[in-house]
Amino acid sequence: MNAYRTHTCEQLRKDNIGEDVTVSGWVHRKRDHGNLLFLDLRDHYGITQCVLESDSSVFPMVDKVSQESVVSVTGKVTERTAETINPGLPTGEVEVYISAFKVLSAADELPMPVFGEQDYPEETRLRYRFLDLRRTTLHNNIMLRSRVMSSVRKSMEKLGFFEHQTPILTSSSPEGARDFLVPSRLNPGHFYALPQAPQIFKQLIMVAGFDRYFQIAPCFRDEDPRADRSPGEFYQLDVEMSFVEQEDILNAIEPVSHDLFADNSDKAVTPMPFPRLTFAETMLKYGTDKPDLRNPIKISEVGEVFAGSDFQVFSSVVEKGGVVRAIPAPGAASQPRSFFDKMNGWAQDEGAPGMGWISFTEEGEAKGPIAKRLGEERLATLKELAGLSDGDGVFFASGPATEAAALAGKARVHVGEQLGLIDDNRFELVWVIDYPMYEWDETEDRLDFSHNPFSMPQGGIESLDNENKLEILGYQYDLVCNGIELGSGAIRNHEPETMFKAFELVGYSREEVETKFGGLLRAFHFGAPPHGGIALGLDRIVMLLLDEANIREVIMFPLNQQAQDPLLGAPSLIDDARYKELHLSFKAPKKVKS
Numbered sequence: 001m002n003a004y005r006t007h008t009c010e011q012l013r014k015d016n017i018g019e020d021v022t023v024s025g026w027v028h029r030k031r032d033h034g035n036l037l038f039l040d041l042r043d044h045y046g047i048t049q050c051v052l053e054s055d056s057s058v059f060p061m062v063d064k065v066s067q068e069s070v071v072s073v074t075g076k077v078t079e080r081t082a083e084t085i086n087p088g089l090p091t092g093e094v095e096v097y098i099s100a101f102k103v104l105s106a107a108d109e110l111p112m113p114v115f116g117e118q119d120y121p122e123e124t125r126l127r128y129r130f131l132d133l134r135r136t137t138l139h140n141n142i143m144l145r146s147r148v149m150s151s152v153r154k155s156m157e158k159l160g161f162f163e164h165q166t167p168i169l170t171s172s173s174p175e176g177a178r179d180f181l182v183p184s185r186l187n188p189g190h191f192y193a194l195p196q197a198p199q200i201f202k203q204l205i206m207v208a209g210f211d212r213y214f215q216i217a218p219c220f221r222d223e224d225p226r227a228d229r230s231p232g233e234f235y236q237l238d239v240e241m242s243f244v245e246q247e248d249i250l251n252a253i254e255p256v257s258h259d260l261f262a263d264n265s266d267k268a269v270t271p272m273p274f275p276r277l278t279f280a281e282t283m284l285k286y287g288t289d290k291p292d293l294r295n296p297i298k299i300s301e302v303g304e305v306f307a308g309s310d311f312q313v314f315s316s317v318v319e320k321g322g323v324v325r326a327i328p329a330p331g332a333a334s335q336p337r338s339f340f341d342k343m344n345g346w347a348q349d350e351g352a353p354g355m356g357w358i359s360f361t362e363e364g365e366a367k368g369p370i371a372k373r374l375g376e377e378r379l380a381t382l383k384e385l386a387g388l389s390d391g392d393g394v395f396f397a398s399g400p401a402t403e404a405a406a407l408a409g410k411a412r413v414h415v416g417e418q419l420g421l422i423d424d425n426r427f428e429l430v431w432v433i434d435y436p437m438y439e440w441d442e443t444e445d446r447l448d449f450s451h452n453p454f455s456m457p458q459g460g461i462e463s464l465d466n467e468n469k470l471e472i473l474g475y476q477y478d479l480v481c482n483g484i485e486l487g488s489g490a491i492r493n494h495e496p497e498t499m500f501k502a503f504e505l506v507g508y509s510r511e512e513v514e515t516k517f518g519g520l521l522r523a524f525h526f527g528a529p530p531h532g533g534i535a536l537g538l539d540r541i542v543m544l545l546l547d548e549a550n551i552r553e554v555i556m557f558p559l560n561q562q563a564q565d566p567l568l569g570a571p572s573l574i575d576d577a578r579y580k581e582l583h584l585s586f587k588a589p590k591k592v593k594s
Contacts, residue, residue: 006021148545165215171192243531311373362390458474475491
C-alpha cells in the first residue's frame with residue numbers, strides 16, 4: 001500500500017464513512033474553533049477537510065504547522081453535520097478525523113498567499129511561480145490548457161493526420177519578426193536561429209510524401225510583449241496537407257476548432273460551416289480583418305450621400321478620392337446628447353479631428369449638425385445605404401480609405417461596447433479569405449508581401465503580370481474568433497518559377513531567393529505536390545476559453561514584460577570562458593548621458 005495516501009483529496013464521499021484513510025497534500029488553511037481545529041488539505045485533485053479535538057495527542061503538531069507545508073494525515077472518515085456541509089466541494093459531506101499526522105516538508109513564511117488568491121505584482125508572482133501555480137484559478141487554467149492540447153492531438157489523429165517533430169536549431173527565415181540566435185561552437189562566427197514557425201520544414205515534409213502532418217509546435221520570436229502575445233515563445237497547432245485546395249484546409253480545421261470551443265466552454269459556438277468573408281468585405285463592413293461578429297454593427301460606404309453636398313468637410317474628401325464610412329448606432333437616438341459628444345472626444349483621443357453624427361428620432365426627424373446640411377433625399381439615401389431605422393444614430397469616419405476604415409473599425413467596437421450590443425456568451429468564428437498578395441510599405445516606399453511570402457497567387461504565375469500589383473490576391477486565409485486572430489494559413493507556392501517571380505516583385509533577385517530558400521527550392525525541383533496548411537495559436541485559444549485578458553494566465557512559466565524569467569534568472573550573463581569557447585566577444589552599450 002502507498003505510504004502517503006489511500007485516496008486523493010478529491011475522492012472521499014459518503015460511501016467512505018467509517019473507513020480509515022491516509023491523505024497527503026498541502027495545508028491550504030487552518031481554522032481554530034477552540035476545542036476543534038479544522039485543517040483543509042489540498043492536493044492536485046481537490047480539498048478534504050480534516051478535524052481534530054484540542055485534547056488529541058497530535059494537536060500541538062497540527063496547531064503549529066505552517067500554511068503550505070506538505071503533510072500526511074491518517075484518520076477515520078466521518079459524516080459532517082447538516083449545518084457544516086459544504087456544497088461547493090465534492091468532498092463537502094465528509095471530513096477526516098485525524099488520528100495520525102506527519103509533516104513531510106515544512107514551509108517557510110510565504111512571500112505571497114495561496115489561499116484567497118489576492119492580486120499580487122507580476123514580479124512576485126513570477127519569481128514564486130511555483131506558489132502562484134498552486135492557486136486554484138491558475139492551477140485550473142493550466143489543466144484546461146493540458147486538456148486542450150490532448151483534445152487537439154486526438155482530433156488530428158482521428159482526421160488522419162500524423163505528428164512529426166521539426167528541428168529547433170535551424171536557419172533564419174523571413175517570418176516578419178526578429179529571430180532568437182544561438183552561436184555555433186563548432187562553426188565559429190555562424191549562428192542557428194530558433195524557429196519562428198516550422199514553415200519550411202512542414203513544406204519539406206509534404207515534398208517527402210507524408211501527406212498529412214501536424215505538430216503542437218514551439219515557436220520563438222524576439223518580439224515585444226503584449227497582453228495576447230508571450231515574449232519569447234508560444235505554441236501553435238501546425239498543420240500541412242498535400243493535394244489540397246483552400247476549401248479542403250478550411251473543412252479539415254473547422255471541426256477541430258469548433259470542438260475545442262464547444263467541448264471546453266458552455267458558451268454558444270458558431271455552427272459549421274463557419275462564415276467566409278473576403279478581406280475586402282471585412283475591411284469595408286468591419287474596418288479590420290479581425291472582425292468580432294458578436295457585434296451586429298456593420299459599416300457602410302456612404303460617400304455618394306455627401307458628394308456635391310453643402311457639407312464640405314465630407315464632400316471635399318469624396319472629391320479628392322477619399323471615402324466616408326457610416327457606423328450605425330442602433331437605438332442610440334434615445335441616448336442623451338452627451339453620448340454623441342463623448343464619441344467625438346473619443347475620436348480625438350484616437351488621433352482623428354472628431355466624429356460627425358446624425359440621430360434619427362422615432363418620428364423620423366434627423367438631428368445633429370450634419371443633418372442640417374443634407375436634404376430629405378440625401379438623408380433617405382443614407383438610411384438605405386447604412387441600414388438605419390428611426391430611433392438609430394450614425395457616426396462617420398472620412399478620409400483616405402485605409403485611415404477611414406481603421407477609425408470606423410475602432411468606432412464600431414466602441415459603439416458596440418457603449419450600447420451593450422456585444423454578447424459575451426458566444427464564440428463567433430469566421431474565415432477571412434482572399435488576402436492581397438502585396439501591400440505598399442509607406443515607410444520603405446516599396447512593394448512588400450502583405451501576409452505570407454510562400455503563398456500561391458490566385459491565378460498562378462500569370463496573375464503576377466497584373467499592372468496593379470495591389471490587386472493580386474493570394475490563396476491566404478485567417479481564422480478569427482471574437483475579434484482575435486486564432487490562425488493563419490495559405491495554399492503554398494510550390495512552383496520555383498512562380499516563387500522567383502513573386503519575390504522579384506518585392507526586390508529579391510533570383511540569387512537572393514536561392515540563397516535564402518535554397519533547401520526548399522531544391523526540393524521543389526524534384527517533384528513537389530500542391531500543398532497548403534495553417535497554424536492556430538493554442539495560447540490564444542486557451543485565453544479565449546478562459547476569458548483571460550493576459551496570456552501570462554494560461555502559460556505555466558511565462559517571461560515578464562521585459563522578456564525575463566525572475567524565477568530562474570534568465571537571460572543570464574556568461575563568463576569569459578564561454579565567450580572564448582563560442583568565439584564571441586561582448587561590448588557593453590554606451591550609457592546615454594542625461
